[in-house]
Amino acid sequence: MSIQVEHICKQYGSFTALGDVSLTVAKGELVALLGPSGSGKTTLLRIIAGLESPDTGSILLHGEESTEDNASTRGIGFVFQHYALFRHMTIFENVAFGLRVQSRQIRLLRREIRERVTELLRLVQLDSYARMYPDQLSGGQRQRVALARALAVKPKVLLLDEPFSALDAKVRKELRDWLRRIHDELHVTTVLVTHDQEEALEVADRVAILNHGKLEQIGTPQSIYDHPASPFVYNFLGNVNLFHGRLLADLSPEERDSGAEPSIQSAIGFVRPHELELSRDLPVNGKAVTASVVRIRSAGPQVRVELSIAGNGRPVTAELGRAKFEELELVAGDEIFVRPQSIRLFDDDGARALLLDQGAGI
Amino acid sequence: MSGRGCHSSSALLQPSMGQRAGRVVLIAAALIFLAIFLVLPVVAVFMQAFSQGWAMYRDSIHQQDVLSALRLTALVACIAVPLNMLFGIAASWAITRFEFHGKSLLITLIDIPLAVSPVVAGLMYVEVFGLHGWLGPWLSDHNLHIIFAAPGIVLATVFVTFPFVARELIPFMQAQGSDEEVAAVVLGANGWNVFWRVTLPNIKWALLYGTILAASRSIGEFGAVSVVSGHIRGLTTTLPLEVEMLYNEYNFTAAFAAASLLTLVAVVTLVLKKSIEAATGVHQRGQEKEDEL
Numbered sequence: 001m002s003i004q005v006e007h008i009c010k011q012y013g014s015f016t017a018l019g020d021v022s023l024t025v026a027k028g029e030l031v032a033l034l035g036p037s038g039s040g041k042t043t044l045l046r047i048i049a050g051l052e053s054p055d056t057g058s059i060l061l062h063g064e065e066s067t068e069d070n071a072s073t074r075g076i077g078f079v080f081q082h083y084a085l086f087r088h089m090t091i092f093e094n095v096a097f098g099l100r101v102q103s104r105q106i107r108l109l110r111r112e113i114r115e116r117v118t119e120l121l122r123l124v125q126l127d128s129y130a131r132m133y134p135d136q137l138s139g140g141q142r143q144r145v146a147l148a149r150a151l152a153v154k155p156k157v158l159l160l161d162e163p164f165s166a167l168d169a170k171v172r173k174e175l176r177d178w179l180r181r182i183h184d185e186l187h188v189t190t191v192l193v194t195h196d197q198e199e200a201l202e203v204a205d206r207v208a209i210l211n212h213g214k215l216e217q218i219g220t221p222q223s224i225y226d227h228p229a230s231p232f233v234y235n236f237l238g239n240v241n242l243f244h245g246r247l248l249a250d251l252s253p254e255e256r257d258s259g260a261e262p263s264i265q266s267a268i269g270f271v272r273p274h275e276l277e278l279s280r281d282l283p284v285n286g287k288a289v290t291a292s293v294v295r296i297r298s299a300g301p302q303v304r305v306e307l308s309i310a311g312n313g314r315p316v317t318a319e320l321g322r323a324k325f326e327e328l329e330l331v332a333g334d335e336i337f338v339r340p341q342s343i344r345l346f347d348d349d350g351a352r353a354l355l356l357d358q359g360a361g362i
Numbered sequence: 363m364s365g366r367g368c369h370s371s372s373a374l375l376q377p378s379m380g381q382r383a384g385r386v387v388l389i390a391a392a393l394i395f396l397a398i399f400l401v402l403p404v405v406a407v408f409m410q411a412f413s414q415g416w417a418m419y420r421d422s423i424h425q426q427d428v429l430s431a432l433r434l435t436a437l438v439a440c441i442a443v444p445l446n447m448l449f450g451i452a453a454s455w456a457i458t459r460f461e462f463h464g465k466s467l468l469i470t471l472i473d474i475p476l477a478v479s480p481v482v483a484g485l486m487y488v489e490v491f492g493l494h495g496w497l498g499p500w501l502s503d504h505n506l507h508i509i510f511a512a513p514g515i516v517l518a519t520v521f522v523t524f525p526f527v528a529r530e531l532i533p534f535m536q537a538q539g540s541d542e543e544v545a546a547v548v549l550g551a552n553g554w555n556v557f558w559r560v561t562l563p564n565i566k567w568a569l570l571y572g573t574i575l576a577a578s579r580s581i582g583e584f585g586a587v588s589v590v591s592g593h594i595r596g597l598t599t600t601l602p603l604e605v606e607m608l609y610n611e612y613n614f615t616a617a618f619a620a621a622s623l624l625t626l627v628a629v630v631t632l633v634l635k636k637s638i639e640a641a642t643g644v645h646q647r648g649q650e651k652e653d654e655l
Binding site for chain 2: 049051071072073076077078080082084085086087088097098101102149150152153
């Protein structure tokens with residue numbers, strides 16, 4: 001079932017949680033809503049679920065107007081950040097709940113319910129835990145039960161509200177991969193809310209980035225990572241070095257002949273740490289700045305080098321592979337040349353992306 | 363400076379003779395106080411009740427008036443306690459699950475019966491329902507008796523025990539949050555199913571705890587009931603009122619026999635309360651939340 005979010009606005013007092021957000025989730029797609037806390041991503045999810053109602057705008061499920069529908073009739077599965085399992089019921093009863101409260105006309109037989117719950121518990125690999133209570137399970141196991149419970153009623157849409165954020169890093173990673181596998185198996189239209197950019201980029205078919213109640217950008221993980229639409233998106237999708245500078249417009253030969261001054265525009269530039277090239281010698285085109293090495297962190301596959309630009313002392317971080325690092329023989333205190341391999345420029349207020357210029361002056 | 367620090371920390375681990383003696387004196391004082399003001403009186407009640415022997419005790423309780431007082435007390439408790447369970451659940455549900463105007467006013471109102479003297483509560487009902495009260499003439503025209511009759515006693519008891527269930531449930535339900543209920547709704551449950559399958563099982567211990575407190579108070583209430591009862595023997599006296607009347611008639615054995623019944627109720631209440639606390643930790647959790655309020 002597809003989800004269409006059309007011009008949703010939601011205000012809490014003077015705080016704008018969502019200001020005119022529209023997006024579409026195709027049938028069978030997994031879309032991540034990514035943003036910092038307070039960006040409105042959870043509010044949007046709850047509006048899709050019918051747990052909150054928007055001030056204006058509408059939600060269409062499978063092309064049908066559903067804004068006023070009650071949460072209990074929307075046919076959605078919802079997974080909460082803190083699991084929200086029924087603590088007084090066994091794992092089996094938790095998963096069976098949605099089936100047991102169905103109206104008599106459509107309710108499954110006792111035996112059918114048992115079969116379905118058993119099958120789901122097998123899917124989440126917890127069939128041996130059926131008789132236990134939620135507080136006897138670990139966080140990761142509880143969230144798997146919560147997912148099984150949500151899937152029991154065969155929802156047409158699955159909504160997950162920061163489902164892995166209460167878990168430790170290793171379990172989080174496992175569950176993330178596992179969620180993707182389940183999605184590939186069942187093809188339920190899924191919306192995942194997260195503040196973890198790695199999680200969003202890894203799991204989702206498309207990622208929607210929200211900030212201050214506005215949709216900043218939506219696209220495939222690859223496209224938003226490679227072509228961020230705004231400084232916010234650039235910043236949010238990983239470590240970044242920020243440069244303030246002025247842009248000198250290139251003059252055509254005629255203009256140059258007439259002695260015109262080049263127009264100057266202030267701009268901000270972003271360079272990812274791995275896009276900074278370090279060298280002992282001045283690059284041939286001469287476009288590089290000198291910097292001194294402040295600190296080196298070499299644990300892990302990539303080596304992080306913290307630098308201080310000569311002259312203005314701005315901190316910059318570079319990342320390079322181990323081989324390159326060993327070749328350079330860097331130690332703290334070294335003077336070194338830094339050259340951005342690519343730089344992405346935005347005008348001063350970040351509203352507009354400017355043309356890319358390789359190795360522009362910093 | 364450091365020497366003193368050293369000294370005091372070792373003193374904490376190994377109390378000196380003086381400190382040890384101080385501790386013994388304090389504990390002894392507390393125990394003696396408890397013995398004189400609590401244990402001794404309770405023992406005295408039973409001693410006095412049984413002073414003329416078991417047969418006399420049994421006869422005292424088997425008096426017509428005492429039995430009818432016992433019956434009235436049970437009746438009042440059986441009406442007042444379920445009413446306040448219903449009210450307590452409704453109020454706690456409203457306060458912890460919804461946002462509405464006047465919420466803090468409602469929370470304050472719930473506490474009024476605890477703040478106001480029971481005698482005042484009784485007088486309020488006399489003023490409203492009494493013969494010379496606001497509704498008195500209309501009530502007497504329709505031959506309805508509230509004051510100096512059982513309905514008045516029920517009303518006064520309901521008022522006095524009003525806060526007990528709600529005050530237990532509100533902090534407890536606040537601490538639990540509404541996640542499970544929201545989850546149930548999303549899974550397709552209607553309000554009825556949410557309440558019976560999710561809410562009630564989660565609050566049952568806190569509810570039982572509040573109910574026991576309300577029950578023991580409704581059985582033992584004296585002040586408010588005394589004002590509205592009219593003390594008509596065999597008709598409008600509850601057990602506490604009967605105890606006072608017997609006592610005023612110098613019928614000590616009977617008075618204490620009846621009083622021993624009330625004392626037993628108190629003891630049973632305490633035991634139940636303690637065992638619920640031990641079983642669930644209900645009160646500790648509730649108390650923390652209450653401190654935040």
